[in-house]
Amino acid sequence: MTSGVASDRARGTRVALGSFEIELPPVRSLAVPLAIVLMLGMMILPLPTLLLDLLFTFNIAIALLVMLVASYTRRPLDFAVFPSVLLVTTLLRLSLNVASTRAVLLYGHTGPDAAGKVIESFAHFLIGGSFAVGIIVFAILTVINFVVVTKGAGRIAEVSARFALDAMPGKQMAIDADLNAGTIDQAEARRRRAEVAQEADFFGSMDGASKFVRGDAIAGILVLFINVIGGLAIGVIGHDLPIERAASNYVLLAIGDALVAQVPSLVISVAAGLVVSRVGDGDDVGGQLITQLFSIPRALGLTSALIALLGVIPGMPHFAFLLLAAAFGYAAWWLAEAQRRQQATPPPPPAPTNANPEASWDDVAPLDVLALEVGYRLISLVDKDQGGDLLTRIKGVRKKFAAEVGFLPPPVHIRDNLELRPTAYRVLLKGVVVGEGEAFPGMLLAINPGFTTQVLPGTATTDPAFGLPAVWIEERLRETAQGAGYTVVDAATVIATHVHHAMQTQASRLFGRAEAQQLLEHLGGYAPKLAEEVVPKTVPLAVFQRVLQNLLEEGVPVRDLRTIIETLAENGARTQEAGELSREVRIALAPAIVQQVFGPARELDVVAFEPGLENLLVQALAPGAGASLEPGVAEFLMEAASGAQAAQEDRGVAAGLLVPDRIRAPLARLLKKAAPRMRVFGHSEIPETHSIRIGRLIGETK
Numbered sequence: 169m170t171s172g173v174a175s176d177r178a179r180g181t182r183v184a185l186g187s188f189e190i191e192l193p194p195v196r197s198l199a200v201p202l203a204i205v206l207m208l209g210m211m212i213l214p215l216p217t218l219l220l221d222l223l224f225t226f227n228i229a230i231a232l233l234v235m236l237v238a239s240y241t242r243r244p245l246d247f248a249v250f251p252s253v254l255l256v257t258t259l260l261r262l263s264l265n266v267a268s269t270r271a272v273l274l275y276g277h278t279g280p281d282a283a284g285k286v287i288e289s290f291a292h293f294l295i296g297g298s299f300a301v302g303i304i305v306f307a308i309l310t311v312i313n314f315v316v317v318t319k320g321a322g323r324i325a326e327v328s329a330r331f332a333l334d335a336m337p338g339k340q341m342a343i344d345a346d347l348n349a350g351t352i353d354q355a356e357a358r359r360r361r362a363e364v365a366q367e368a369d370f371f372g373s374m375d376g377a378s379k380f381v382r383g384d385a386i387a388g389i390l391v392l393f394i395n396v397i398g399g400l401a402i403g404v405i406g407h408d409l410p411i412e413r414a415a416s417n418y419v420l421l422a423i424g425d426a427l428v429a430q431v432p433s434l435v436i437s438v439a440a441g442l443v444v445s446r447v448g449d450g451d452d453v454g455g456q457l458i459t460q461l462f463s464i465p466r467a468l469g470l471t472s473a474l475i476a477l478l479g480v481i482p483g484m485p486h487f488a489f490l491l492l493a494a495a496f497g498y499a500a501w502w503l504a505e506a507q508r509r510q511q512a513t514p515p516p517p518p519a520p521t522n523a524n525p526e527a528s529w530d531d532v533a534p535l536d537v538l539a540l541e542v543g544y545r546l547i548s549l550v551d552k553d554q555g556g557d558l559l560t561r562i563k564g565v566r567k568k569f570a571a572e573v574g575f576l577p578p579p580v581h582i583r584d585n586l587e588l589r590p591t592a593y594r595v596l597l598k599g600v601v602v603g604e605g606e607a608f609p610g611m612l613l614a615i616n617p618g619f620t621t622q623v624l625p626g627t628a629t630t631d632p633a634f635g636l637p638a639v640w641i642e643e644r645l646r647e648t649a650q651g652a653g654y655t656v657v658d659a660a661t662v663i664a665t666h667v668h669h670a671m672q673t674q675a676s677r678l679f680g681r682a683e684a685q686q687l688l689e690h691l692g693g694y695a696p697k698l699a700e701e702v703v704p705k706t707v708p709l710a711v712f713q714r715v716l717q718n719l720l721e722e723g724v725p726v727r728d729l730r731t732i733i734e735t736l737a738e739n740g741a742r743t744q745e746a747g748e749l750s751r752e753v754r755i756a757l758a759p760a761i762v763q764q765v766f767g768p769a770r771e772l773d774v775v776a777f778e779p780g781l782e783n784l785l786v787q788a789l790a791p792g793a794g795a796s797l798e799p800g801v802a803e804f805l806m807e808a809a810s811g812a813q814a815a816q817e818d819r820g821v822a823a824g825l826l827v828p829d830r831i832r833a834p835l836a837r838l839l840k841k842a843a844p845r846m847r848v849f850g851h852s853e854i855p856e857t858h859s860i861r862i863g864r865l866i867g868e869t870k
Contacts, residue, residue, distance in 0.1 A: 231432035238439040251373035302423035395422030468500035545590035561664035574727035605632030607659040614654035676720040706740035714746035781867035806842035
């Protein structure tokens with residue numbers, strides 16, 4: 169049989185054994201399991217004193233390394249393996265305690281070097297060979313470790329774990345919102361979700377891992393007393409040593425052993441405190457201390473003055489206090505001068521840029537969903553320094569729209585456009601003009617509601633929002649115009665009203681995928697189960713968006729989202745067709761739609777079709793009908809609907825057209841442009857609490 173190494177891979181080493189080939193795991197993945205096995209072996213097998221010295225020194229070095237890495241960590245997650253490090257280092261110290269205890273109890277009668285030079289040095293050099301001093305020093309280190317550092321770090325880890333778990337749903341929703349808005353992609357969203365989960369797992373692990381250090385401190389106390397009592401008993405009884413000789417050997421060795429384990433334990437506890445108390449700002453602990461603690465000259469100066477004041481008090485150590493006062497005073501002066509020079513130094517000139525830079529994605533500016541462009545004479549309406557309040561009014565318009573329609577529209581970006589006339593403005597939706605007009609700062613627009621006959625001096629025009637006749641007048645004519653029955657508004661109100669009207673008429677185009685997702689998240693705030701069970705489980709998000717757009721196209725608000733979702737839940741399993749679902753939602757919202765159009769009236773004055781014409785329309789427009797609507801008939805319908813709308817409004821009633829359910833949707837689309845204020849109702853959309861009165865028949869022969 170022959171064997172040889174075939175190749176080394178990143179995931180391991182492939183070894184050929186005859187006709188077989190096996191892959192061994194990489195050495196790095198075996199390091200921790202082998203180390204743990206060796207630690208467990210240290211508890212069972214006796215170790216020579218030289219190896220004990222090396223392992224105790226290694227324990228101290230590892231503790232210092234962990235503390236330095238923790239101090240240079242910028243975020244807690246940068247040292248995510250720290251809970252496991254706590255477990256491994258604790259196991260290492262306990263294994264060394266067992267190995268050293270065996271050496272102390274077996275060979276302590278031979279002298280103070282029975283357990284190695286490291287323990288002997290700690291027993292003699294650090295505490296001067298005194299039992300009392302050693303016990304007191306060990307007790308103080310244990311109190312500092314157990315009561316102060318470990319307890320505080322454990323409490324911080326516990327609170328951080330609780331806050332991390334409580335904040336997880338909000339962070340997940342924020343990530344989903346950024347993803348739906350297009351701010352981040354799927355890969356970045358997955359990375360952020362993993363980071364949020366890892367943060368919660370880390371603090372939860374730290375909450376439990378802090379118990380390792382507490383248990384290690386308790387174990388150190390018990391090991392000390394066991395070694396002292398056991399050593400004295402073995403020395404006096406087993407080896408017939410005098411009590412003084414036994415105490416000199418065993419007690420000093422026990423204290424040295426306890427100290428050589430307690431010092432690294434304290435260092436690891438400090439590292440744990442640094443990790444869990446870290447508040448990251450992109451800098452390590454040292455940088456934060458220098459930047460935040462020694463960056464205010466006034467604080468350093470006051471500290472210097474107080475230290476100097478204490479130093480001149482009789483009986484105080486003058487040299488120490490005055491020396492530190494001088495040092496703090498110099499630091500305050502030097503820092504103040506450095507800040508003054510920095511403020512006086514002019515900023516460096518900008519680096520020369522290439523005259524013809526390469527095109528990049530930064531040159532592709534995102535298109536504003538909703539924008540308002542103004543001429544240069546209207547800039548004063550936007551500038552707060554010039555008394556303009558158009559920005560405030562636009563914010564009020566968005567708030568009013570959200571309250572009336574049921575969703576929050578995108579922000580309105582206002583910018584000047586020198587290509588426009590000085591007093592002109594225009595409203596753009598996704599770069600397309602949906603409204604334009606003219607406003608004159610310092611003047612008022614007097615709008616004729618339709619019954620005023622008095623003529624006002626000024627520039628005749630039409631209201632840009634609703635097309636009513638109007639006149640631009642001077643401020644001094646306000647009371648005259650109001651007395652004559654005109655509605656008088658200023659230029660900023662004209663523009664804001666026009667923006668609001670454009671938003672209402674284009675509500676379905678303003679309602680996109682991001683708005684649909686945000687609307688569902690808003691519903692999840694007060695009905696989370698309802699939102700989760702319907703969208704997207706029963707109805708896909710795209711269908712939900714299309715249904716709401718259908719409602720908004722016909723001026724139906726979507727404020728009653730609970731009823732909309734419940735209706736989709738009832739009918740979503742039967743059909744996924746957006747038009748059919750929209751019809752069911754309109755029926756569910758019928759009382760609100762009727763009240764929106766007719767007000768509190770219980771008898772509805774509506775327009776209807778002559779029966780013969782209605783049968784013709786059903787045959788042509790009903791779903792599945794083979795016939796088509798002739799152009800002449802379509803033109804007649806639009807003219808008749810426009811006339812019926814005007815006649816109804818002249819009578820002071822709302823324009824409502826009652827038709828069979830099967831042709832309601834196509835008729836509404838057909839008549840929308842000719843009679844925009846004519847609301848088309850199906851028979852099933854009239855609530856049982858209301859009655860119908862046909863005020864006009866379209867197609868009736870007179």
